[in-house]
Amino acid sequence: MISLAGRDILHGWGKFVFTGIGLGLLIGVTLVMAGVYRGMVDDGKALLDNSGADLWVVQRDTLGPYAESSSVHDDLYRSLLGQRGVARAANITYLTMQVRKGSEDVRAMVVGIAAGHPGAVPGWPPYLVAGRQITRGHYEAVADVASGLRLGERVGIRRNQYTVVGLTRRMVSSAGDPMVFIPLKDAQEAQFLKDNDAILQGRRRTAANPALNRPGVPGLLDAVLASQSTNPYVNAVLLTLAPGHAPDEVAESIRRWQRLTVYTRAQMEGILVGKLIATSARQIGMFLVILAVVSAAIVAFIIYTLTMDKIREIAVLKLIGTRNRTIAAMILQQAVALGLIGFVVGKIAATWSAPFFPKYVLLVPADTVAGFAAVMAICVLASLVSIRLALRVDPAEAIGG
Numbered sequence: 001m002i003s004l005a006g007r008d009i010l011h012g013w014g015k016f017v018f019t020g021i022g023l024g025l026l027i028g029v030t031l032v033m034a035g036v037y038r039g040m041v042d043d044g045k046a047l048l049d050n051s052g053a054d055l056w057v058v059q060r061d062t063l064g065p066y067a068e069s070s071s072v073h074d075d076l077y078r079s080l081l082g083q084r085g086v087a088r089a090a091n092i093t094y095l096t097m098q099v100r101k102g103s104e105d106v107r108a109m110v111v112g113i114a115a116g117h118p119g120a121v122p123g124w125p126p127y128l129v130a131g132r133q134i135t136r137g138h139y140e141a142v143a144d145v146a147s148g149l150r151l152g153e154r155v156g157i158r159r160n161q162y163t164v165v166g167l168t169r170r171m172v173s174s175a176g177d178p179m180v181f182i183p184l185k186d187a188q189e190a191q192f193l194k195d196n197d198a199i200l201q202g203r204r205r206t207a208a209n210p211a212l213n214r215p216g217v218p219g220l221l222d223a224v225l226a227s228q229s230t231n232p233y234v235n236a237v238l239l240t241l242a243p244g245h246a247p248d249e250v251a252e253s254i255r256r257w258q259r260l261t262v263y264t265r266a267q268m269e270g271i272l273v274g275k276l277i278a279t280s281a282r283q284i285g286m287f288l289v290i291l292a293v294v295s296a297a298i299v300a301f302i303i304y305t306l307t308m309d310k311i312r313e314i315a316v317l318k319l320i321g322t323r324n325r326t327i328a329a330m331i332l333q334q335a336v337a338l339g340l341i342g343f344v345v346g347k348i349a350a351t352w353s354a355p356f357f358p359k360y361v362l363l364v365p366a367d368t369v370a371g372f373a374a375v376m377a378i379c380v381l382a383s384l385v386s387i388r389l390a391l392r393v394d395p396a397e398a399i400g401g
Contacts, residue, residue, distance in 0.1 A: 019302045020338050023295060024345025027375060030291045031350035032357065034367045037277075037284045039360035044174050044272035048265060052122040053238035054247050056263045057254060064263055065094045065235040066174050067271050072260070074188070074234045083254055085245030090114040091234040092123040093187040096177055100156030101149060108147055108180045109173040110157055112187020112234070122238035125181055131166035137183050142166035144178035157182065158190045174276045176359045188234065292378060295342075300382035303335050307386040314393045328387045332380065339379035343372055 047066070057080060058070040077089040093112035098105040111123070117133060118124040124133065125142055131151045134140045141162040143149040149164045156162075162182055171179040182190075241250055251262040263271070307314070314327060347368065354361035 016302075016306075016334075016338065017341065019298065020341030021345050023298055023338065023342030025349060026291055026295050026298070027342050027346025027371065028349030028353070029346075030288055030295075031346060031363065031367065031371055032354060032361055033284050033287055033291075034371070035350065035354060035361035035363045036357070036359055037281055038362035038364055038367065040174070040176070040277050040280060041273055042362050043170070043172050043176060043360055044277060045269060046170050047172070047174060048268055048272070050126050050171055051238060052119070052124070052126065052240060054241045054265060055239040055251055055254070056268055057237040057239060057258075058235070058261050058263070060259060060261050062261060063271050063275065064261075064268060065092070066268070067276055070235045071233045072235075072237060074232050076258075076260075077237045079258065080237055080239060080254065083250065083257075085241050085250040085253075086239050087242040088120070088122060088240040090116070090121045090123050090238050091184055091236075092238055093184065093191060093235045094173075095187065095191050096173065096175070097157075097190075099147075099180060101147075101153070106147055106149075107177050108143075109177045110187060110190060111179050111181045112184040112190075113181050114184050122240050125166075125168040125171050125179075127168065128166045129169050131164070133166055134181065134183060135165075138186055139163065140165045140183070142168055142181040144171045144180070145169050146172060147178035147180060149180075155180065157186075160186065160190075162186075170360075172360070174272050184234070188232075292374065295375070296378045296382045299335060299338055299379050300385055302338065303331065303383050303386045304389070306334065307331060307390055311393055314390050318393060324391050327390050331387050331390055332383050335379040335383035335386075336376065339375045343375045346371075 056064055057072065057076070058064045059072055062068055062070045064070060074091050077091055080086055080089045091112075091114050093110075095110045095112075097108070097110055099108050099110065100106075113123045113134070114121050115137065116124065118126055128142070129145065131142070134142055139160060139162050141155060141157075141164050143155070143164050143166075145167050146169075149155055149167070151164055151167060153164045154161050155164060157180070162180075168179075168181075171181075173179065239250075241247060247264040251264055254260060254262045317327060318324075350363060354363060
């Protein structure tokens with residue numbers, strides 16, 4: 001039985017091997033797409049882990065700084081430090097934008113971090129692969145290596161130029177954009193920075209407003225203009241808790257007394273995975289279904305073609321008394337062999353190509369096992385059409401054909 005299948009494969013080895021390679025490329029794409037989804041989930045979890053926060057305090061009735069816009073006053077952290085169980089509090093801003101790298105633009109998430117150092121202030125990149133952390137109050141940056149920036153390179157953020165003093169890794173947004181860390185005050189300015197003409201026009205409008213430019217109150221206009229030239233808001237406040245305090249209890253206390261929205265680590269992960277990544281997960285799922293259907297069609301077509309090419313040989317086998325079970329097993333073995341070749345090629349292709357993808361691709365053993373089982377199932381099901389055809393062959397065709 002085995003020799004029959006092997007002999008038939010050797011007879012048409014060219015078609016068989018090239019079909020297996022084509023099938024393998026499809027399987028490789030399938031494994032990579034599954035790895036992209038796993039990578040997105042892992043990036044989201046790494047984003048939360050690397051922030052060093054236990055709680056995220058954001059604008060009321062918003063989903064937090066990663067999912068949608070949030071704005072809270074930058075002096076809020078002082079009152080949060082007085083909450084029972086809060087050990088550290090730090091302001092932070094997030095702004096996804098195009099930063100200037102030489103003559104080209106790079107999409108990045110610019111993160112404004114409060115003064116301090118890793119471990120003492122949440123929000124800082126926890127480790128560096130090269131260089132040092134930010135030590136000055138302005139115009140220094142730490143960038144993720146995925147941004148393509150190098151140590152000492154200058155990066156343009158709005159009208160200011162920043163020197164990259166450190167490089168970190170696995171610090172990306174939920175969308176996969178590399179992070180660039182800059183001092184908080186610079187980030188606050190970058191979020192609401194206007195060009196000179198817009199600033200002059202705004203000052204003219206303010207000066208023309210009689211309610212803000214009263215002759216009897218000479219300092220009022222200057223105070224209003226000064227307040228308009230600064231940004232007193234941040235996107236969130238990150239909190240770390242003292243040992244022995246449950247995040248849910250502290251979060252509930254802040255919600256009750258501060259009237260703000262507070263998320264725990266588990267809740268924030270649910271937002272990232274369940275809301276931000278869910279749409280991508282559905283798209284990837286549909287793509288995997290399409291690839292599975294295409295793979296099944298390819299296997300079914302090539303096995304059907306091979307069966308049609310040897311209709312006379314099958315008739316001869318039936319004429320000399322070969323049982324239907326033996327013929328069916330021969331066709332099934334060919335389909336399984338095609339699947340094995342395709343899976344090996346696909347696994348090699350996925351492993352080799354994964355590092356070159358712009359997004360992080362995480363290939364896990366569980367997906368490999370599931371993929372292998374799916375390929376085998378597809379090959380078995382795809383062979384049923386050819387088996388049905390072979391079993392209906394009339395032995396008389398060996399004589400009359």
